[in-house]
Structure formats: structure tokens, C-alpha cells
Amino acid sequence: MKLLVTGGAGFIGSNFVRYWLAKYPGDYVVNFDVLTYSGNLENLAEIQNNPRYSFIKGDLRNMADVEAAMSGVDIVVHFAAETHVDRSLFAAGDFITSNILGTQILCEAAAKHHVTRFHYISTDEVYGELPLNSTQKFTQDTPFDPRNQYSASKASAEHFVRAYYHTHHLPITITNCTNNFGPYQHPEKFIPLFITNLLQGKKVPIYGDGLNIRDWLYVVDHCRAVDLVIRKGVIGKSYLVGAQHKEISNLELTHKLLKLLGKDDSSIEFVTDRPAHDHRYAVDWSKIAALGWQPEHDLDTWLAATVDWYKTHRDWWQRVKSGDYLKYYDRVYGHRS
Numbered sequence: 001m002k003l004l005v006t007g008g009a010g011f012i013g014s015n016f017v018r019y020w021l022a023k024y025p026g027d028y029v030v031n032f033d034v035l036t037y038s039g040n041l042e043n044l045a046e047i048q049n050n051p052r053y054s055f056i057k058g059d060l061r062n063m064a065d066v067e068a069a070m071s072g073v074d075i076v077v078h079f080a081a082e083t084h085v086d087r088s089l090f091a092a093g094d095f096i097t098s099n100i101l102g103t104q105i106l107c108e109a110a111a112k113h114h115v116t117r118f119h120y121i122s123t124d125e126v127y128g129e130l131p132l133n134s135t136q137k138f139t140q141d142t143p144f145d146p147r148n149q150y151s152a153s154k155a156s157a158e159h160f161v162r163a164y165y166h167t168h169h170l171p172i173t174i175t176n177c178t179n180n181f182g183p184y185q186h187p188e189k190f191i192p193l194f195i196t197n198l199l200q201g202k203k204v205p206i207y208g209d210g211l212n213i214r215d216w217l218y219v220v221d222h223c224r225a226v227d228l229v230i231r232k233g234v235i236g237k238s239y240l241v242g243a244q245h246k247e248i249s250n251l252e253l254t255h256k257l258l259k260l261l262g263k264d265d266s267s268i269e270f271v272t273d274r275p276a277h278d279h280r281y282a283v284d285w286s287k288i289a290a291l292g293w294q295p296e297h298d299l300d301t302w303l304a305a306t307v308d309w310y311k312t313h314r315d316w317w318q319r320v321k322s323g324d325y326l327k328y329y330d331r332v333y334g335h336r337s
């Protein structure tokens with residue numbers, strides 16, 4: 001089997017490439033990535049010479065690049081996206097071209113090449129937000145209600161993926177996953193930002209009152225979910241993927257990180273809230289559970305493992321947190337404190 005993984009140099013994509021090569025010794029993986037600020041081939045350094053792996057630097061917005069990569073491909077797994085909400089507020093155009101146009105071009109090429117599966121990595125954010133202090137959860141039937149430029153672009157792309165299923169019989173499946181954490185996550189995101197700031201002796205910027213709730217899934221569990229849906233999912237359907245029903249507030253999560261890093265509340269800085277900050281995400285993942293999936297990695301153990309990973313990979317994140325990152329940090333946080 002030959003897989004085309006888009007965005008394979010990113011956080012979840014690189015974890016998925018490693019996972020797939022280890023699990024399926026007969027398969028070949030092509031990593032297609034344009035290498036923007038969040039795509040980093042260092043994430044895959046240990047497999048770069050694997051004869052079952054190859055890398056193509058290409059842009060999803062360019063049909064010629066995509067067509068060239070599609071040759072002989074059986075399965076497309078589409079991770080590539082602009083993913084950071086804060087960036088989407090000031091760079092919406094990049095989210096429209098990469099996430100929507102890029103997805104449409106990929107669908108077009110995949111349909112033309114008659115791939116046997118096109119799996120789209122979506123997000124629970126397409127469903128909007130849930131109230132705090134409620135037990136409601138998103139399901140596959142929850143109407144889309146994206147509330148920021150990132151989630152609007154992912155929702156739009158998801159509509160295009162379904163349109164190609166209906167009009168071109170593209171054999172699609174979709175997963176809508178909750179927040180991920182683990183090794184190689186870019187330090188613009190909450191968990192790696194807070195870990196690395198604390199390792200640098202800096203404060204951690206909590207948006208608003210810190211009471212917003214997320215449900216954190218270890219990245220390998222997400223890879224397992226995508227794998228299962230590719231093997232056993234029903235064509236044309238989407239599957240919600242969530243964690244172990246232990247939703248916690250950003251403040252509670254911060255306290256866990258402070259404890260793991262030997263710091264106290266004096267390292268916290270409450271800053272101006274993110275505009276339209278979604279209050280709570282929670283997903284009902286019973287549909288994928290019926291296929292035989294459940295999370296295997298608990299938050300406490302794997303958060304500690306993730307902290308250890310950032311402690312032992314200082315070179316990786318110090319390189320990432322330099323150059324343009326510093327300009328980004330100033331732009332997002334400069335006016336918040």
C-alpha cells in the first residue's frame with residue numbers, strides 16, 4: 001500500500017508517519033509538505049533514510065505539485081493545514097488558501113487518480129463551542145458553527161471533501177478530533193508553549209480567567225483512531241475522536257504543568273482573552289468506539305512524558321522558538337499583557 005500523507009512534517013502528521021511505518025512494514029509513505037513555519041523535517045530525522053519513506057516538498061495550492069505526488073498512491077491522509085487559532089485572526093487569507101483551496105485541489109487530484117481512500121483530518125472546532133457547566137457533547141449530527149477563521153476554514157474544507165464524495169464518488173472518511181498533545185508539537189500551542197516558557201524561566205500567559213475547558217488526547221491515540229477509520233470506517237462518514245472524558249480547564253492544566261516543572265502560581269500571568277474564545281469542547285466518540293477504538297494514554301502519565309520530551313529536546317524547540325517565532329510572539333502577546 002502506498003500512502004500520501006500531506007503535512008507529514010507537522011506535529012500530528014510526523015507522529016502519524018512514524019506510527020504507520022512502524023505498524024505496517026509492507027507499506028510505503030510519501031510525505032508531501034510545503035514546509036511552512038510549522039513543518040519541520042527534524043521531526044522525522046530518524047526515518048529520513050528509511051527505504052519505505054520519501055519526502056516531496058510541494059504546495060497543495062499548486063495542481064502540478066499535487067498531481068506529481070499522486071502517482072501510484074492508494075490512500076491519501078490529509079493533515080496539511082494552518083492550524084493555529086491565534087494566527088488565523090490576523091492571517092485569515094493563509095487559512096483560506098491552504099486549508100480550503102489546498103483541500104479542494106487535493107480532492108480533485110485524488111478523484112482523478114482513483115485513490116481507494118481519502119481521509120480528511122478535521123477538528124471538533126467545526127461544531128463551535130459548548131457551554132461551561134454543561135454535560136453536552138458534540139456528535140456527528142451537531143450542526144457546524146465555526147466561530148473563528150481557523151475553524152471556519154476547516155468547516156469549509158470539510159464541506160468540499162463531502163462534495164467530492166457526492167459528485168465525484170471520492171471514497172472519503174473524516175475524523176474530527178479534540179485537542180492533541182505530545183512530542184514535536186509547535187510551541188505556539190498551549191501545552192508546549194507553557195512547558196517551554198517554564199523551562200526558560202518565563203511566565204505562562206493564560207487567556208481570560210483560564211476557565212475554558214478542553215479535552216486533551218495524546219497524539220498516538222489520534223494516529224490509532226485515523227488508522228482504524230481508514231481500515232474499518234464507512235465510506236462517506238465522519239467519526240468524532242475524543243479523550244478519556246476528563247475535560248479540564250486551562251487553569252487546572254496549568255497547575256499540573258507547574259507541578260511537573262517545580263514552579264508555582266507566581267509563574268502565571270493572566271492576559272487579555274482570545275477574541276471569541278470557544279468556552280468548551282467535548283465530544284461523544286461512541287461511534288468510533290463501536291469500531292473498536294478508545295484512548296489508551298491517560299493525561300497525567302503522558303503529560304509527564306511530554307514534559308520530559310521537551311526537557312530532553314531543548315535544541316529542537318529552541319531552534320523553533322527563534323527567528324520569526326519571536327515576531328509572532330510579540331504580535332500575539334505584545335498587546336495582551
Ligand code: DAU
Pocket residue numbers: 083084085086122123124125177178179180188189190191193205206207208212213214250274281
Ligand atoms: O480542538 C481541536 C483544536 O485544538 C485543533 O483543531 C486546533 O488546531 C488546535 O490549535 C486546538 O485549538 P485550541 O485553540 O483549543 O488550542 P490552543 O493550544 O491554541 O489553546 C488551548 C487552550 O488554551 C485554549 O482554550 C486557549 C488557551 N490558551 C492558548 C494559548 C496559546 C491560553 O490560555 N494561552 C495561550 O497562550
